[in-house]
Structure formats: structure tokens, C-alpha cells
Amino acid sequence: MSQADARLSVLKTYKLYVGGKFPRSESGRVYEVTAAKSAGGAAGRGRWLANAPRASRKDARDAVAAARKAVAGWSGATAYNRGQVLYRVAEMLQGRREQYTAEVADAEGLSKAKSAAQVDAAIDRWVWYAGWTDKVAQVAGAGNPVAGPYFNLSAPEPTGVVAVVAPQESALLGLVSVLAPVIATGNAAVVVAAEERPLPALSLAEVLATSDVPGGVVNVLSGRTAEIAPTLAAHQDVNAIDLTGADAELARELEVAAADNLKRVLRPSADPGGTDWTADPGTGRLTAFLETKTVWHPTGSLGVAGSAY
Amino acid sequence: MPRIPTAAAGPPASLADVTASDGALRRFLHGLPGVDPVGLEARAAALGTRSIKTTAKAYALDLAVSMIDLTTLEGADTPGKVRSLCAKARTPDPTDRTTPQVAAVCVYPDLAATAAGALAGSGVQVASVATAFPSGRAALEVKLADTRAALAAGADEIDMVIDRGAFLAGRYLEVYEQIRAVREAAGTARLKVIFETGELSTYDNIRRASWLGMLAGADFIKTSTGKVGVNATPANTLVLLEAVRDYRAATGVQVGVKPAGGIRTAKDAVKFLVLVNETAGDDWLDNRWFRFGASSLLNDLLMQRQKLRTGRYSGPDYVTVD
Amino acid sequence: MTKLFEYAPAPESRSVVDIAPSYGLFIDGEFTEAADGRVFKSVAPATEEVLSEVARAGEADVDRAVAAARRAFGPWSALPGAERGKYLFRIARIIQERSRELAVLETLDNGKPIRETRDADLPLVAAHFFYYAGWADKLGYAGFGADPKPLGVAGQVIPWNFPLLMLAWKIAPALACGNTVVLKPAETTPLSALFFADICRQAGLPAGVVNILPGYGDAGAALVAHPDVDKVAFTGSTAVGKEIARAVAGTDKRLTLELGGKGANIVFDDAPVDQAVEGIVGGIFFNQGQVCCAGSRLLVQESVADEVLESLKRRLGTLRLGDPLDKNTDIGAVNSPEQLARITELAEAGEAEGAERWTAPCELPTSGYWFAPTLFTGVTQAHRVAREEIFGPVLSVLTFRTPAEAVAKANNTPYGLSAGVWTEKGSRILAVADRLRAGVVWANTFNKFDPASPFGGYKESGFGREGGRHGLEAYLR
Structure with missing residues (x-):
């Protein structure tokens, strides 16, 4: 054993991310997070990684309140500004690439190379969505040629507070792939991190907190999905829910609860093999949490019909 | 027709301060609610879809005949032409003595005396255009002289034009003072103030002109001279009707409305009466408060009356050419 | 008379x-x-x-x-x-x-x-x-x-x-x-x-x-x-x-x-009043108010409330209720006795809760299902007639003082289908339209539809x- 090996490393206490702050669960509960069974190397399999906070229903409620508070400012920011903020996230993630590579390797049991590829793809996904913020309205909106003297414009708007049940397998790339499109368009998100792989999500919060993403725009909860997600699905001040990380039975239960205030629901992929997060993301996730507002206004004429000027 | 009192020159006491200065008048006129052209025209068009049948149609046709200012305003007008028009005004349909007389015959001042002679004792009023009709481009003294000449020739009613140039240049007080001067010159004659709405161009301007005219003492506000491309339309008349309705609500003073030019068919006239009915209401359904400035309209109304009476469609050979 | x-x-x-x-x-x-x-x-x-x-x-x-x-x-x-x-x-x-x-x-x-x-x-x-x-x-x-x-x-x-x-x-x-x-x-x-x-x-x-x-x-x-x-x-x-x-x-x-919906029709003090009145009337009395996007809440700026209400009542007096096949009829029959009962019940609740009821002067036919155009003044956000969809010719009138208050009240509903805004000030239209949580916003018009125009709710x-x-x-x- 060398001199260096003798040093005991400093461990990180993982916390929730709510309203731009890093609280512990109000319940005081934590749960043990271990390395993926397939995690290789000397690190060992099933090794203890951390005690993650086990968020309660009240933590979920606080997260929704924080998200709601953030909606006005974030959706009211210019699309250009949101794009810059999202790009800043990519920059910060790039700077901490090594850290995430290690965390993803532990979480998903990937080799270092494969894990690095996941991190790179996640960074690139932020860049992809950073570029979309000021284009989605042009793609999803429309000037409508109505049969009358009216100006008529349809424009997309964020739906508000979106609960995101993050993918259970892909702890970083999957998470970024579902989170970035939600906030790119101006929504605020409450994320239920992958139950057994929450650490990359909790660490991502640190990047978000230092990337000019306003507090409350993204809130990250770790814990038991089946405990947290129903609270969010039933919450009357949540506008939409992304069920990607829910299994079929939970997804159905959540969709039923979501009907109480007619949340917009994005169902998990029908494909039992899950979603291929390396594929072209398209615009489906961007537009899933948009409302279309159509505004009419008379155009009229410059003067009374037929007048000289 | 019993003589009815004319409007006072200048605003009622409750609005006295709005004409105190050019600035005050401008602020007042520009403070009137705006007009959305699309909504206005849609409302006028919707009222145009009313279906007026049988008894309602008979009432409307007779009312329309009684509201006509039978008009000839041509350079080629002669005493003979005016006399024949007056004969028609007194007896619009010689085959049907139940046909009402028209309200007035409207001529240039130099033919007012002819009209007055031909209409004496009939109850049909003599209306004369004045104030350098139709352009209004003359010095105030000329306009006043024109007015006095018409009155001297026997005119019961004066149809004056406003100075559109001054109005469009924003010199509202000047326009107001001119109307007021004509109002005073007109004495007991009823004064119709023509805005030439087609030249004012916007409905907002038409609403402002309406209030300006009423403040200055108009007995009627009138759309147009009949001499420009766009004359009376349902929409611009609707603006005038809203104005007289609101003016009475604000001041208690009732002012009449006269669309003029371009109303040629009975169907059109009935649409205007629907506008009156559903905008200003019963109190304006009377030729003391609503007129049509028209000429060919009368024959179409007469043909429609004949159709209602006989059940057959009439033809132009069964009404008189004037 | x-x-x-x-x-x-x-x-x-x-x-x-x-x-x-x-x-x-x-x-x-x-x-x-x-x-x-x-x-x-x-x-x-x-x-x-x-x-x-x-x-x-x-x-x-x-x-x-x-x-x-x-x-x-x-x-x-x-x-x-x-x-x-x-x-x-x-x-x-x-x-x-x-x-x-x-x-x-x-x-x-x-x-x-x-x-x-x-x-x-x-x-x-x-x-x-x-x-x-x-x-x-x-x-x-x-x-x-x-x-x-x-x-x-x-x-x-x-x-x-x-x-x-x-x-x-x-x-x-x-x-x-x-x-x-x-x-x-x-x-x-x-x-x-x-x-x-x-x-x-x-x-x-x-x-x-x-x-x-x-x-x-x-x-x-x-x-x-x-x-x-x-x-x-x-x-x-x-x-x-x-x-x-x-x-x-x-x-x-x-x-x-x-x-459903509970659309707010917001009338500012600089509105084109005559057209706004038409828009209010068309917004709630079109199809006897049985329209999901009806402008069933009138939010009128307090400074012009009396003037607008007076115009509105005068205008409602000209509405013609009766035989739907008559080409001059403006207000037809309510679709069913069940619907009529619901409208009646909610209108009675409005009265019971202390809102002031005004009904347009018109005679109702003796057979069929009819409800006269009705408006409630003195309504607050707490009244049922301001919260529940009535789906009938019943307008609830509320007042506001500032644009922010108007928007807050307009959005204060679980619904989000339609809204109207009436003002001659262009920037205010855009600011208000931007903040209204509704799928269709009609500015200086109301109840306009077109196949090319997307329709649906928040x-x-x-x-x-x-x-x-x-x-x-x-x-x-």
C-alpha cells in the first residue's frame, strides 16, 4: 500500500435539489445506494456508494411549490436566454466529465469507455436542446390563413409544472433526454430520479445550480418511485407528467391519478426494451409539454371601404 | 310638417368646457371610444340579414318613403327639373294616394325658390345645400352668404358641408366654429351637417366628426354629399347612429341622422331602418330624426309598395321618372 | 310598450x-x-x-x-x-x-x-x-x-x-x-x-x-x-x-x-365599447350560451363598468328570443329539459349567493325549453356562477382595477379554453394575451372559428x- 492509498477520501453527502437549494429529506430518511451488479473493476460489485435521501410526499409537495414559483420567470425569459442557460449546463457538465463518467460507470455498471460515451451523449443532448429553445415556436407554431379579416397566430407555450419520472436504467443520458426538453420550452420540472441509480441525477443538480438555471426550474427527488410519483401524479398544481421511468402497472396507476386534473401524460415507450437514448431525439419530447395558444385579432382596413386614402 | 325647435349653437352646459380651446376639443374627441372596423362592419352586416316581411315590410316601405330627402344636385338642374321633382315629392305614386309624401326636396340654393314655390302648402320641406357644397372650399363669409341666400329663397333646412381639410389637419376648433357660425346663420332652419365620411376615411374620424357636429349645433348629422366614391354605407351610418344615441344619453339632446348617396333599393333602405331600429330605437323612426338623401330610391320603394299591394312585381314603366 | x-x-x-x-x-x-x-x-x-x-x-x-x-x-x-x-x-x-x-x-x-x-x-x-x-x-x-x-x-x-x-x-x-x-x-x-x-x-x-x-x-x-x-x-x-x-x-x-370552459372576456377602459358590447353579447348569447368557449365571465374595468353595463343591457333588450326557424331570431331554445334545469339551478344559486340578477325583457314561449338572457352583477370569484360552467345564456359580471388583476382573475379557474381582451392599446393586447392561460384568445373580437385555426384548451x-x-x-x- 502506497502513501497515497493511505489517504481516506472525502465522501459526498447527496441531497435533494428543491427550489435551488440542497435540502435533506424532511423525513430524515435515506436509503442505501450501491454500485450496479455489473459494475466492474476493483471497485467491486454491489459496493456501497452513498446514502441517498429518500424523499417523502411532503418533499414532493415542496418541490411542486418551488417549481410553480419558478414557472413565471423561466417561461417569461427569452428563448435566447434559456438557450444560453442550457448551453451553460453543457459547458459545466463538460468540465466535470470525469466525475460523471465515474458515477455513471458505478450506477450503470458500464466500462469507463462506455460510461464516457454516455456522458458525452448527455452533454451533446444539452447542446441539442439549447439550440431548440428559440426555434421550437417557429416549428410548432403557425400563422393561420383564416377566411376573414383576422390576424391569427398559433404559438406554443409551456404547460407549466411537469413531473418527470426519470428512466430507471439510464441514469444520466436518459435523465437528460427527458429533462432537457421539458425545461427547454420554459416548463419547470420535478424529477423523480432513477430509484436505484439516483446519484448522477443528484450530482446533475450541482451542475444545474451553477449553470444559471434559476432555482426551482429543476427539482430533483430521490427515493422510492412508487412512493413519490403518485403524489406528483395526483397533485392538482402539476400540469403534466412524463411516465418514462414507471413500469406498466405504476404507469397505469399514475395515468389514472393524473386524470383528476387532466394532466398531460407522456406514456412510457410501448416497447418493452425501453427507449434507445442514443437515437435521434426528434421533437416529440419538446412538443409533448407545450400548449398551443391561438390569438385572433381583427386586421380591418386602413380606412372605410373604398375611401380615397 | 310642424316646425320643430332647432339645436342650440354650441354645446349644452354639461359639455361646455370641451369646446373651450383647440386642445380641450382635441382631447375630448380623441377620448371617445375607438371603433374597431371589423367589428363595426360585422355588426352592420349582421343587421343586414334581418328578414323584413309582410306587415313589417309595409311599415318600413312607407316609413322610408316619408324619410326621403328627394334630391337633385346636378350642374344641369333647371327649374323644370326641380318642379317635376317637387310634384313627385308631393305625390310620389299617382296611382296610390295612400303613399306618403317624402320629407323634403333637396336642391342647390339657386333653385330653392323654385322648390319653395312648387312645394308651398304641401308640408314637404325645402332643403338646400349650402356652404360651398360639395367641397366646402370657400371662405367662411362665402359659406355664410350661401346659407343666407338659401334661407332667403325659402329653404326650411340647410345641408352644410364641413371643411374636411381643416378636420384632417386636426384644426377641430376651426371646423367647430364654422359649423357654429352656420348654425347661427341658419336661424330656425334645421341644420344638417355633412361630414363626407368617404373623405374622413376612418371610422374613428367619423365618430369624432359626429360629436363635433352635434356639439356645434347640428340638427342632423349626415354622411356624405353623394359626390365622392363612397357615400352612405351601413357601417358609417351605424357610427352616426351610435353617436346620436350616446349624445342624447349624455346631454338629453336628440339629433337626427341622414345617410346620403348610394342608397338605391328598397332592400337597402329597409336595412338602414333596421339599423335605426336596433341602434337608436323607436325615437328615431320618424322623418324628423332620420332621412335618406336619395333620388332613385323612391321609385324602387314605390315598386315594392305596388308589389305588396297587388302581389305582382312592378316595373319601371309603372312609376314616374323624375 | x-x-x-x-x-x-x-x-x-x-x-x-x-x-x-x-x-x-x-x-x-x-x-x-x-x-x-x-x-x-x-x-x-x-x-x-x-x-x-x-x-x-x-x-x-x-x-x-x-x-x-x-x-x-x-x-x-x-x-x-x-x-x-x-x-x-x-x-x-x-x-x-x-x-x-x-x-x-x-x-x-x-x-x-x-x-x-x-x-x-x-x-x-x-x-x-x-x-x-x-x-x-x-x-x-x-x-x-x-x-x-x-x-x-x-x-x-x-x-x-x-x-x-x-x-x-x-x-x-x-x-x-x-x-x-x-x-x-x-x-x-x-x-x-x-x-x-x-x-x-x-x-x-x-x-x-x-x-x-x-x-x-x-x-x-x-x-x-x-x-x-x-x-x-x-x-x-x-x-x-x-x-x-x-x-x-x-x-x-x-x-x-x-x-368545458369558463372564459373571461376582459374589457379595458380604452376598449372600442360598441364592438366590445357586441363581442360580449356574441360571446355569451351565441347558441344560447351553450358553447364551451363562451365568454361567460365578463371582467370589466371598474372605471367603465357602469357605462359598459348600461350599453350591454340596452343591447340585450334588442335580442329576439323565440322560434328558432324565424330568420330574425337571435336566441333559440335550450337543448333539453336537463340542460334547462341545470341553467335554472345555477342561476338560482347565483341569486341565493347574493349576486344581482338582471333578465332581458322578453317573453318566453309556452312550450319548449327556454331561458331568457340573464346577467349577474356584483359577482365575485367566490360565486358559483363565476366558477362553474353554466352552459347557458347567463353572464357573470366582475370588475377589476388593473391589467394584472384582470389576468389573475381570468386565470383563476381550473379551465383554460378561451378568453377575450378588448383594448385599443396594442402592447396591452399582446401582454395580456401572453399571460392568459387559454387555448384561444380573441382580441377585440370573440367566438370566431375557422378550420385553419387550432382550437382546444389548457x-x-x-x-x-x-x-x-x-x-x-x-x-x-
């Missing part, structure tokens, strides 16, 4: 429409009785006259209709888009040709004025088919992928307030995209959908592409729950919409819902859009 200018009756002729004494279900291109032989009566709400006896679909009929639609789906979706489009163009043209007949029919069955069916419903129905006909061979350009595919069988349930127009909103985009449909019209207004079945026959539409199942809520529920339905589209109440959302949870069925007013390019999305994958 008698009016000087009383409009004589001007009834549209009933003879342009020939209503058969009975109608069947329309399944697989044929009219057929219900499997269990049940029937129900369709009544004219203005007179309580029975117009026809109609087969009542049950679960077995839903099975038959869905099976027919499934069989038709393969060949229909395989048709070149241009050919599908031509069927829709044919349908549009036949609707135009038969528009007077359909207008009279709709007026009889629904109770709404002929002026509206003639000038609004029917032109919009034909226009909707025209609009989507043109999309059928251009779907790859709609922004939903280069080669979008239809979903399959669409189960569609529509309400009674615009029977044929809601049918058009449902069927036109579904067919253009290559789906086949099973549509259930409302139990109080089944007739125009059955006439539409005849139009499909005239147009030569292949059997099974459109199936019409008149019936009640049980048939609608069976249709929504049917395992071979790929897509559910519903327009109706929020309560039923929620039931449907629960019913399809956990399935692969795609869902769009167009539900929040509990539903999701998905009907109309325009956006309307295709619900029927494509």
Missing part, C-alpha cells in the same frame, strides 16, 4: 328537410337496427315535438361498428392521399349543396336559431371538410415526420351544442389522415349525423369508413373502452372527459379531449387541438 317597427314572422321553410319517422344505426355503409332493438326519440327543443325515432346503440352495436371500421381501415389507409382527399372534397361539396336542408334540420333538432345554423354552423362544416380534404395528400409536409401513418380506428364522441360542426371537426381530420371512424352523436341531437351518413352514401365513401352510432352515454363508454379502438376523441363535459382519461389509462389509445379544458395543421397531430403517428 309596443315597438314601432315590429318584425313580422319570417320563418324559414321546414319543407326543405324531409325527416323520416325512424332512423337506424349507420354501420358498414348500411342503416341497421340496434342489436337489442332499442330506440329513442329525438325531440325538437323549441316545441317538444318528436322529430323521429332513432335506433339506440348498445355494446353489441359498438362491436359491430368497430369491426366494420377495422375492416375498412386497411383499404382506406392504403388509398393514395389524393384519392382520400377527393372523397372529402365530394363530401364538402354535397354539404354545401344541401346546406339549407341541413341548417333547418339542425335548427329543429338542436333548437338553435336558423340564423346561426345558416350563417355559422353549416358554412364552417363545409369549410372544415374542404380544409382537411386538401391535407390528405400533403401529410408529409405537416411537420409530423416525412411519412406519417394513420392510427387506425378512431372512436369519437360529440356533444349536442354544434352537432354537425363537431362531427366535421372529428371526422374530417381523421379521414384525411387515413383513419376510419365510429362516431357517437349526442342523444338529444342525433339527426344531422344520420343525414351525414346519407351524404357519405352520396359521396360513394367506402362502407365502414364512417360509422354512426346514435345513443347515450353507455354507448359512448363502450366505444371508448373498446379494445380495438386506437384513438379516442371526445368533446363534452370535463367530468366525462376525466372518466375517459381514466378509462384509457394504461392502454395505447391516443386521446384528445375538448371539454388545464381542465382538455388537451389536443382541433383545426389547422395542429389538428392533424391527433390522428397521425
